[in-house]
Amino acid sequence: MQVQLIRNATLLLKVAGKTLLVDPMLGARAQYNPIPVAGNELRYPLVELPFPAEELPPLVASLDAVLLTHTHPDHWDAVAQELLPKELPIFCQPADVETLLGQGFTQVRPVKTQLEWEGIRLFRTTGQHGTGEIGQLMGTVSGFLVEAEQQRLYIAGDTIWCDDVTQALDQYQPDAVVLNAGAARFVQGDPIVMTAAEVVQVAQHAPQAQVYTVHLETVPHGTENRTTTQEVAEREGLSSRVHVPADGEWITIQK
Structure with missing residues (x-):
């Protein structure tokens, strides 16, 4: 299983002879209005x-x-919607089916709990995209456990550290975890994705897993960068298991 971080939360996943694009934001630099x-x-x-x-x-x-965790524009942008063939299978959370069908995509495959496709098993996980009222306003978000070739990759999606994440880690015991970090937040309220400290909590909770942090240095409401994330991991003695890939970097997931 190989994963390329393209940018933000956009990943290219090669597994079981198939190529999946995760959470595509494909627009040019500064293409979109401020958040x-x-x-x-x-x-x-x-x-x-x-x-x-x-x-x-x-x-x-x-x-x-x-593979689409949710349809916020930094995970599913206008360029992706224009470029991707309308007949391409899209695996998504049930909450996004009507949106995707309304955009003209014809092979929308919701994952209620789990789904098997071409030798790949997908298990949908849940999360919290923030706390309190802001978390409610951000709507339903999901993550996915991708299992194939005796390997398990947990793509947590836009979530903070919460019971949903611990339950996924305990249930699936992934070999690798991809976390959306950067402590993105608005002018009021708590972070809506993981902080560097929460990345450390994930790594400590799942000692069998390699942890890869993405969603960094791409969106304007992020408050932590790659350096901060790496420094916190090093301070906790986790630099051998918490990785901060560069845009374009390939990762090999091993059992």
Whole structure:
């Protein structure tokens, strides 16, 4: 199983002879208007894709499916909606089916609890995209456990450290975990994705797993960067298991 961090939470997953694109945000740097109540007027994405835009059509042509944790625009942007073939299978949470069908996609495959496809098993997990009223306003989000070839990868999605995450870690005992970090937050309220300290909690709770932090240095409401995340992991003696990949970097998941 191989994973490439493209940018933000966008991953390219090669598993069981198939290629899946996870949470695609494919727009150019600064293509989108500032995020409301982010506390700044920065347009996003903050950085370019790690490859020329001309490589997007061949990438799209190589795909067998899309895996979508939720439809917030930094995970499912207008460029992805335009470029991806409407007949491409999209595995998603049930809450997003009507949205995707309304956008013209014809092979929308909701994962209620689990689903098997082409030798790959998908288990949907839950999460909390923030706390209190903000967490409620952010809506339903999911993660996925991807199992194939005797390997288990847990893509947690946009969630903070919470019981949903501990339950997924305990139930599935993943070999690797991808966490959306960066402590993104609005001008009021708590972070809506994991902080570096919460990344450490995940690593401590799942000592069998390698932990990879993404969702960094791409959206304007992020408050922690790669350096902060790595420094916290090193301070806790976890630098051998908590990794902070660069945009474009490939990761090999091993049992």
